[in-house]
Amino acid sequence: MSGLEDLPEDIRAMAARMAMPDFAEWQKQVRSTGACANPTRMRGHRTVIDAVTGEVLDHYSTDDEPMGYRLVRCGNRRAAVCPSCSQLHRDDTYQVASAGLAGGKGIPETVAEHPAIFATLTAPSFGAVHARHKNEGRDGKPLRCRVRRNAETCPHGVVMSCRERHGESDPRAGGALCPEYYDYAGAVLFNACAGELWKRLTIYLRREVAATVGLSRSALNKVAKVSFFKVAEYQARGVIHFHSVIRVDGPDGPETSPPVWATIDLLEECLRRAVAAASIDVPEPANPNEAVRAMRFGTQVDTQAIADVGGGITSRNVARYIAKYVTKGGEITGLPPRRIKCLDALHHLRLPAHTERMVRACFVLDAMPAYGEVPFRRWAHMLGYRGHAATKSRSYSVTYGELRNERKAHQEAERRQVEGLPARDGREILVDAKWRFSGSGLARGEEKIVDGIRASQQLVRRIGVD
Template sequence: MNDPLFPRWLEQIKAVGGCSHPVYLSGSTTTRNAVTGEVISSYSTATEPGERLAVRCRNRRASVCAPCSRLHAGDTFHLVRAGLSGGKSVPDAVRERPRLFVTLTAPSFGPVHRATGNGGPCRPRRDAPVCEHGRPLGCGRAHAEDDCQVGRPLCADCYDYADQVLWHAHAGRLWDRFTTAVRRHIASAGGLPRSRLGEYLVVAFAKVAEFQRRAAVHFHAVVRLDGPDGPGSAPATWATEELLLDAVCHAVASSFVTPPESDAYGTERLGWGAQYDARPIRSFADDDALPDDAVAAYVAKYVSKSAAETAAGLDYRVTGLDDIHAAVVSDHVRAVMGTCWRLGGLAELEHLRLRTWAHSLGYRGHILTKSRRYSTTYAALRADRADHLRGDTEAVDGPDVVTESAWRYVGSGHTPGAAQLAAGIAEDLAQARESAREAMADWGREL
């Protein structure tokens, strides 16, 4: 290109990692000495291409923006790992705390086809029974993991779609009831009232939501016991790993929420599924425990998956039944979204905003949540990365320093030609990272 500002545009796109849908801002920032009025530093987009600056879209889904999703997954890994191994302002002493990796599932809403890695039948039945709609209640086929039938109901008319949507809509409250029940059980075991538990220990956690092939959400969580002063202090000696395991088991069985009464469904209470798992976390793996890094990597890989990869609905909101009918999803996922839309029209469920969240099958929670003192935050990780990229040796901060900023949104996305260039930049950066990773692996083997 002959545009003299084209090299600077390339620098911007490289700086945002080849982001697929960058956000453009226009404005300026000036840092002054409040006493003398001296300008310490200043920046303005007046000399930038188009008088604007590109920043990352920060979308976590790989289907929307692969470069930003990769960065988000990396941040998630470090956020979870810091709460397990220390670092990022978290003391290394967290390795010595009672820690569990817990998986909580949704209950059954009806039999679905399942993958059979051993080559056996999906749902063998000797007498070949049928449901009230005349469909078989068994399946003699052997499904591979990538079989499109996996996760779909044996009979869609028997499947309780209303229950699934209600469960998704109340999953956040159910998790809150679960953590409360864990704390209550631990306090009871220590002979304490629930209100005094904070004097002896704190229950910290980080959880990620994952959609199963049956389009039902379930949670993977790291649960850790700290002392009353947070991760730098030890919990009471009677708060052991065994006690935490008992508390989780008790909380799974006793936690439930009650949905609003309605003639549109018969659900009276919503609880966890019968299948759950709780395993200790160790610095090094053994027969019954999981290693720190493996847990962090397992959690991180799910935050960047697209809705299509995990039967989680759509990556965008829908505005009506026409959008749902036109969506490129399975009939099963379409039925869940349609149920969201139908139930969302009920006055007694208006507060759940099911139509707003129909694209995510009624689930309204964030993909990852954590307790305040579990570890660092995404904002802190982004700030550290920005400081590193700027190469700051001394932070410009203090009582005598004043920063004035004025920014406004001016657009987003690429033109078709720019999108191809950005994709090429993103691919080059990905290949460079892979080459560096291989070089580090070879160097490690040589040692």
């Protein structure tokens, strides 16, 4: 350890960890978790017994480990929290989305012939905001924010126009041009209603399809099935919008062919009518006891046909797009990945002004009796949104659970082979297991080691070598 006194404290802590006698086993377990950034430490045992003969097929106990515990993945889907576990979730999402568009994982490849569209549903406007345009102008610079020749002036004297070009690091992007004129309560209410609004949309879409082809809803179920896979994304202004795959199958799902009347044009037409019809009445924040407001999707509905040949967006690109956003949360708005339990926490979080106002709106709405059933405070760190990052119809494709079980079985078979244990050969087994939580996270000095292991595993993944 000579000379380490002059090194930074983190480096000294890392060197001390590497010098510990259990480092080799710890490193091995870190690799088995995929270099999880926040692993859980578990203590306990597992014994696998042949249910017929009583033979012990396998026994494992953390008492036999040099560290006395076992590291387990945290399983967090957010890339900002755990790059490793989020990548695994992203890969699973890609498989789920891709199987429903091109086949695989038990879904026939003929599903690629079924009419399907990729739709983006946005939120309505709650006031003018600064925009960061991804497209570039002729000069190679981002387009100007909000150019309006005859821009209106809000009651507070702010002109609703901005000729600046906001880059990737500009904190004003997504913020209101006039915070006093922006409807923060309405934006939070939309986020809170977004999940239920999506549910109603799926109901109305099926009704529109049935009405368009001259069938009752019960009769439609006998000839066709409409399935979905939806992912939620935060816009820079802090409101949710949805990206969704919508597909028409035969009555038994992707294994059966859709009727001849099921076309891309029909799907797009019915979707636009369903979006216009879907709404939820909620108490008006300014006068909750006497007035209601209809929460709806925005009028901008983008749809693209999904087709690997003949134009449209490819199934591979759609699957990548959905998988990309399933690992994201509200990071684009500056939100923390954990709950905001009280307003006093805002003094330490230092959120962007626009995001902070939305968080405060959550606490204000939570205190109003008219919204007593909606826990706005609990979901302040999500700006009121309390839905899932991704949802799908049961018949869309393979489930996440099936993918995890398949991976678990494969890893278990590999482990038994490496340890020289006999294959189970489909035998009926009994499992006696008892586990207890013993902490989570990494000690000081371990973070940089885990980051290095993760980087090497990602490099191996990219170049495709073992």
